[in-house]
Amino acid sequence: MYKANEPLELTLLYHLNSPPPGGHTKQVPATEMRYMPEAPIRELPAVPSDNYLTNLLRKRHSVRDFQNTQMPLIDLAQLLDAACGINGLRQVEGYAYEGRNAPSAGGLFPIELFVSTRAVSDLSDGLYHYEPRHHGLHWVNESTPQDFVTPLLQQDYIANANALLILTGVFMRSLCKYSTRGYRFILLEAGHQAENICLMAVELGLGSLCIGGFHDMSVNHILGIDGQRHAALYCLAVGSEATAIP
Template identity: 40%
Template sequence: MRDFTFAADTLAAWTYHRATARWLFNASSGGESPPVVPGREDGALPWTPLPAPATLDATLGQAVRGRVSCRRFRTDPIPLEALSTLLALGYGVDGGAAVMQDRPVSSGGGLYPLEVTLLVRAATGLAPGVHHYVPAAHGLELLRAVELPRAFLTYLFMGQPWVAEAGVIAVLSFVGERSLTKYGDRGYRYALLEAGHLMQNLNLAAAGLGLGCVNLGGFYDDELATLAGIDVEREVPLYCSAIGVPDAEASDRMAMRALERGTAPS
């Protein structure tokens, strides 16, 4: 059996990696920070202010241990307060920040180039459809009121049936103008890292709230962007998570996952 090599077997990934690599003669700390680029919020759209986030009772250790992928959801809607807490802990703006709009994730240059869009099937106080999170105002604007059929969501996420059972699907997308103008192509790496930070916050907050989630990297990019109201020439979807009320406790989900893998739970 031939040995796998990064360069020969995954040419596109290798080309991207090498194109964004830094060495002595092309290394820099980046250009000047660009002017602040506003989010894609639209003040004319229907608006839902989110309630104040709840204080989580779970410790960090409990949340980390409870973070396990959920692939069985109940039909119960996600409470709006829980959704508010998820978004605030995931990518919300620090209300006490006087000048800098700090968020609960590290971000290259403090530019925060990500956007959060929700595909809502079942959440209290929200119409089914596509909602965009506005961190500075901590609220949701309704981009499109539409029922999201299970068959369509399963197709959109490349045949993953559990996605269509979740109450909400969070879509994290990257606005290139916010960071690529400062960091060049290296800024795309920073965006991927930031999306991971944001997603882990969502995962831990979900665990602390007793919700289930499963992270998603498999989806049809252009179709998802169209549904989410994203112009792919300026903004691209990177990462998603299906979130809902779990149909089993975290310990049971861990045991079921171990059985699927043929291993005993630790």
């Protein structure tokens, strides 16, 4: 058991003690979960149907059946850039910060992005680390999405995905400034980047699946990270959605 004497120790107290559940608790009826169910409702104007972002949001859904097909390398590049690509510099109170496609508390960018690929044009299958400052890939090892099926709790529908993106957190980047509150910021930032990936997938005509259930130690081992100062937080599978057979 970890003691909570320092920010990293308190972070690990929660992080390492929140594995996938071994069972299910009793489901609470939806009517009991509503907030202020008896309060009067003030209706809002209808959302315009020609709003581009609204249409992307409506098309986004979880895909659990991917086609065994090839993904153009440009599509992968756009997915990675959407998550955390650099889009310029920002001047804030006399300091220069990188402007990225997802917000980060204090401009500290604790999230790192790995991608395991299969059948991406002009790219060898395997595991890569994305470097946003050069918009390029570092080779890590030969692990493809199939190698993550068991660590991802036997979710074998990811095997035909072209890309399995894994968002990881380097905890002390945020904790050094925001102490234990920094852990919350890291989780929020993983969510920001994941939503960007999902929306870019829709824009490219691809399907996506967000995955939060996995064996931490197994995923961290494949990535080659220690799981304590640097750990996996969130996974997303992306590929072409299989066409339903009538």
